[in-house]
Amino acid sequence: MSEGKPESDDDFKLxxxxxxLAAKVKKRKGSLDDLLANAETxxxxxxNDFEALIDDVIARLPGIQAGPWSDPARRPAAVDEFxxxxxxxxxxxxxxxxxxxxxxxDLFVEYVRDxxxxxxxxxxxxxxxxxxxxxxxxxxxxxxxxLGRQIVADLTRxxxxxxxx
Numbered sequence: 001m002s003e004g005k006p007e008s009d010d011d012f013k014l015x016x017x018x019x020x021l022a023a024k025v026k027k028r029k030g031s032l033d034d035l036l037a038n039a040e041t042x043x044x045x046x047x048n049d050f051e052a053l054i055d056d057v058i059a060r061l062p063g064i065q066a067g068p069w070s071d072p073a074r075r076p077a078a079v080d081e082f083x084x085x086x087x088x089x090x091x092x093x094x095x096x097x098x099x100x101x102x103x104x105x106d107l108f109v110e111y112v113r114d115x116x117x118x119x120x121x122x123x124x125x126x127x128x129x130x131x132x133x134x135x136x137x138x139x140x141x142x143x144x145x146x147l148g149r150q151i152v153a154d155l156t157r158x159x160x161x162x163x164x165x
Contacts, residue, residue: 050096057085058136061129069125075117082112082125089132100144100152101135107155108132115162124158131155 030038064085069078086105093102108128112120131151135144143149 047096050092053092054089054101054136057088058132060085061132065122065125065129069120070122072118075120079112079117079120083109086112086132097141098135098139099142100140100148101132103143103148103152104128104131104135104155107152107159111155111159111162114159119162119165121162124162127158128155 061082064078064081067078068074068081071078086108089105090102090109093099093105111124111128115124134140135148135151140148144151
């Protein structure tokens, strides 16, 4: 027997792996331009779904603050609602070019998670909600330019101050 080599072909066997993914994916025919146009159409439909989702979750935020968050006994549940809603915004916004919206949502999650419910300030919550509403209403995309960077810097300072208070 030679070192590290099998003595015969009977020592191993190659097993072909079936391509089950190919059976699940519908193959499209057409030119590259046709395929790209179809992809653009699909992306446009996804963007409409994204916009409807963000419209809905941002519209819920003031109700959470006015309802459960305002009641100290229900505030922990409201914190969970805020975090879940903001995570939805954060998770979807970057895929459609609204990076600053996602950053603000992430900072909001940080604020409500890292600041004990009894120490959260109504003005801070209202500021986050108003900022998210404004960014979305104005459809501020990317990093928001100088204004977006300033908003993120200010909210980061707010969170730092809330942690040290």
